[in-house]
Structures are given as structure tokens and as C-alpha cells.
Amino acid sequence: MSLGDSRRVWVAGLLVILCWTCAIASAVASEGEAPHSAGEDAQTGRSAELLARMAEAVRSLDYEGTLVYLHENRLEAMDLRHQVVDGEVHERLISLSGPIRAVVRAQERVMCVMPNGHPISVEQNGQSRFLETEGIDPDALVDNYEVRMLGAARIAGRDTDVVGIIPRDALRYGYRFHIDRETALPLKSDLIDQEQQPLEQLMFTSVAVRSPEGPAPESSGQPVRSAPATSAEGRWRFLEVPAGFELVMHDEMKQPGGSIIEHFMFTDRLSAYSIYIDQDMENGLEGAASIGAVHAAGRSLRGYQLIAVGEVPMQTVQQAVGGVRLKDAADSQ
Template sequence: MSRVARRQRPAIALLVLLSWACVMASAHAVEAQPSDAGKGIAKPVGAAELLARMAEAVRSLNYEGTLVYLHENRLEAMDLQHQISNGEVHERLISLSGPVRAVVRAQERVMCVMPDGHPISVEQNGQSRFLETEGIDPDALVDHYQVRMLGEARIAGRDTDVVGIVPRDALRYGYRFHIDRETALPLKSDLIDQDQQPLEQLMFTSVEIGPPDGALPDVKGQPIRSAPATSADGEWRFREVPLGFELVMHDEMKQPDGSIIEHYMFTDRLSAYSVYIDQDTENGLEGVASIGAVHAAGRSLDGYQLIAVGEVPMQTVQQAVAGARRMAETEVEAGSR
């Protein structure tokens, strides 16, 4: 869970969240070609093993390369460096086209330089990476996704096997990963809808891959995708949660002025969305907003501003924010007994 480390009221915080999710989207991919049985190359056991190897590769390897990012009919080029040195992860993502933008991650902080040159410092729990693959468990996805092999392809001059995580309905997005056959690093992936149409694509055009320098980083905390389900406490409850999504986290974000923003996170074990609740409604979102595949829906209720935001379809965040309600004080007291 990321926290903006400087004062951000809801409208500004929303823009930061949307921009951040857009930049940090997991790697995305081209159409796979059917396997050529005549090549005689030994194949990995299956999709589950490939996904496990991919997550380990992202966590443990050094890699540096140029990526292209295709979204909303716009093509951007980026330089990515990921290094592990003495058990610490250092990452840098720099835009090579359009406005100057940079995101740098070191230890437990992320520094974003926005197009206007304004820096934003972000705290995070050590899980997020520019290629976010942590915690994907095929066995936990079967009710709402199909996980299967989709063939093979050649990316950045390297042979890859292609794994698809295809959503079974319109409430979530899936992925199509091109996984390097030698190192298991994802070299390209698509964010896809239930018809396997790509919404965003991210691909290495050139890449250098090597072993870590020294010890691997410690695994800290638990990935959101595998966090245990919990129940809402306090004043807020959520009815008619989008099918398959469960509440896995609730915390309070204290602002510099002493006010509190409540944060609830829901996941279906692959996709996730957050609900933010704030008493300051002056700059709140009424209705919907989107940047690329990241959607948000907001409304006011009982003097509070509610915003649901995530890399999920619009109908999912609309249903999420519509199902929130504030309990009366007597209901809260009765529920705590």
C-alpha cells in the first residue's frame, strides 16, 4: 500500500493514484504464435510453474533495458533499470519520449518526478515493482479467470513462452505474459479484457539480464493478492461487493492537518481496487474518471467523500462505491459487543 507523503486532498490524490497506477501497470504483451513442434525444444511443465518462475525472476534478477508502452493509441519509450545490491532493490524508470518523467525506487521510498518537474515522495511496503508479478496463485484464480498456455513468441531477440490469465467476466482485467525461456523474466505482457483484447501493452525492445550483486532482498510483508480476507470495522460497510472481490485491508491515513482518510482495499487475487473515504468533500469526485485502464468513481454520502479507484473496469468501481454505507452510531456499538 502506497501513501503520498505530502498533503494531498482527494482530487489531487486521485490524479496521483491514477498516474501512478498507469506508470506502474504490470508488463503487457503481443499475440502469441502457435508452438512449432518440429523445433524439438523442451517445454516448461505448465502455466503455474512458469508464473512461479516469473515472480522469482522479477524479484531476484538484475535487468536493464528499453521498453515501449502502448496505451490509448499512444506509444511511449522508457528506460528501466532494476538492480539488487547487498540485499537492497534499486529501480529507475525514465521516460524517453514526451514530457520528462522519472520514477526512482530505493529501499522503502519512491520518488516520482511529474511532467511539470514537481517531485512527489511516496512510501511503500517493499512489494511494488515496475514489473508487478508478486503473489499470483493460479489455484486461487480458477473461479474468475482461465489460466493457460498460449504458445510462444520472440521478444527483444529472445524466445518466450506465453501464459494467459483470461477473465471470465467483465468485472476484471487479465494478463498475457511473454516469459523469457532462459531466465523467466517477463519481456512483454498485455493487460487484457475478457475477449483477450489488449488494453495496455508494455514490451522490452532490448534487455540485458544478469544475476544479483550479493544477497537477495528480504521478502517483507504479504502480497495483497494472497492476503487473508477480513471484515470491515468502524462506521463503514460495503454491500454488493463486485463478484469475486474480498476486503483484505483497512487502514487510516493521517493527513498533516490531523484529518483521517480511511482506506479499504479489495482484491479478487489478481486485480484490486481501493475505496478512500474522507470528510473533506470540497474537491471531491462526483461521477467517474479514468486514465487508461485505471478507473475511478466517486460520490458524497453523509458529509463524506467516497472514491473507488483501481485498474479494473468502470462498472467495478461504480458498483464498489455505490455499495458503501455509513452505519449509525447505535449499529456500530451493537456490532462491537
């Protein structure tokens, strides 16, 4: 993973990439939705079917369109292109308003051009994509979310069914997907809080969809949302983990100067946050930072820089980073 020469670039780049990739899986308030009924609330099988079709459509179809993204009273327009070439996914996201920004995903890397023109290149795990819908399993969400049908709506001139994934507490965000009846693509989605209020809003205003000419991409690896829980090994412990979240991944990322950043990922099977631990203290994050619905909290601990970041509420990342301990100092911190 190469995120530039300085720690400040690493922090800024991480937040930018998370913001852009998460934003495409989130966003736009639903005007004119049909009210749900008791019968629709019981249609868990229908919700699961639609979510599974949506994940497959996002992965395997060719599509291109213009999206509008509303957050913090700012409206942005973006162009998204997803293409399957010889079984490999190629994606491109370009801002059409405001500062020039672009994200390109192809093969094993993601390239992000920041507003100041600074390029960032990041290795990817083979699962992440701009419309991230992989691995959503309603049966695995019941403790922390309510999954139900929310009626129908018309988006970009196309009929959609609306599925809500509503958080049961304030430690996580949920989604409201408007799923195209013909192609199963999510044409509109809301990132919502516990009260179903939209935090970010995203919607296709125009879209063209077609089946790829060549073979469909093969699934590689396991989505984080369905990864088995694991336990922390080595020198780090995680106390007071936010309710419902489990550690599912630990890896190490080598920096250009030879230092190692340890990365731990936690998920509740829908939302996720990461904790990054680095011995490079220069320009580290102390306190809190936000970009839209992506929140980060950082602190130092015995010569290490700790940062928790994710598309979760601020209190979640603050609790997460506050519970990190060195094993040999767990009783004294």
C-alpha cells in the first residue's frame, strides 16, 4: 500500500478513499415512497431475494451513468462506469462538479486522484467496488438491524422496489436500497440513522445497463461481511468493542520507508470500521475527524499512533480506538 511520503497524506488519503467508496454504496432521501404494511414487514424472504439479486447485478453487469450525491447540504455530480472485460472488473468514478477527483479500479489496484492533484495508489482485496453490496445476509443482521420491504418508487424513469435495513441502535448506520425491477441494480440508496433519517444521498439520474460480452467475473475471496470472527493475536487487545461488532481481519501493510502499519477490521455484518496502528507518530490524528458519514478517531499509546475509521457514527470509532491496549499493559492503561 502506497499512500505518499508523509503521515498526513496517509490519513487524508485513507479518509478520501473511504469516503468515495462508501458514498457510492450509500445515500439519497426517499420522496414519495409507498407506506409499508404489516404484510410487507413479514416479507423477509422477498427482501433477501432482492438483496442477493442486487449484489449479483452490481458485480456482473456492465453499467454506466450519472449520479448525484447529496451530503452536508452539498450536491455533487459524478460519472460512474463499471465494465467487465475478459472476466475482470474495471471501474471509473469521475467528479463532474467541484474540484477534479477521480477513482479508477482495475485488476489489483485502486488509483485515487485527490483534489490537489496528488495521486494515491492502493492495493485492493478483490472484493471492494464502488457499489459495495457484496455479502449482505439478512439472517445475519437480525440482532442489530430490521430488514423489511418499504414499498416502491420510480428512479431515473425506472420502476424499483425499496428494501430497508434499519439499525436498532445508534452505533451503526443502515441503508434503504431502491432496486431496479428489471436489472436489480441499486438505482438509489439512502444511508440512514436509527430514525431512518438520511445522512447521505445518492441517486442515478440516468443509467445504461447491458450484459457483458465476455465471461462474468469470478468471485474471489470472501466478503468481509460474511468473514468468520477471529481473535486478536500478538501484542494488541481490543476492550469494550462496540456492541455487535466482531474482529474479522488482521493484516500488515508495508510502507515505502519500510515501516509496518497493522490493520484490524471489525464488522457487524453490514457496517464496518478499521483500526490502524503505526509507530510513525509524525502528523498523526489526535481526536476526531469526519468526511461526510465517514468518521475517524485517533490517539497515541506508548509510541504508537492508533486510528479508528469507518462509515459508522463518531461514538463507535471513539469507543473502538479508546479500547485498544497493549497486552503487556492492559491492566495499567
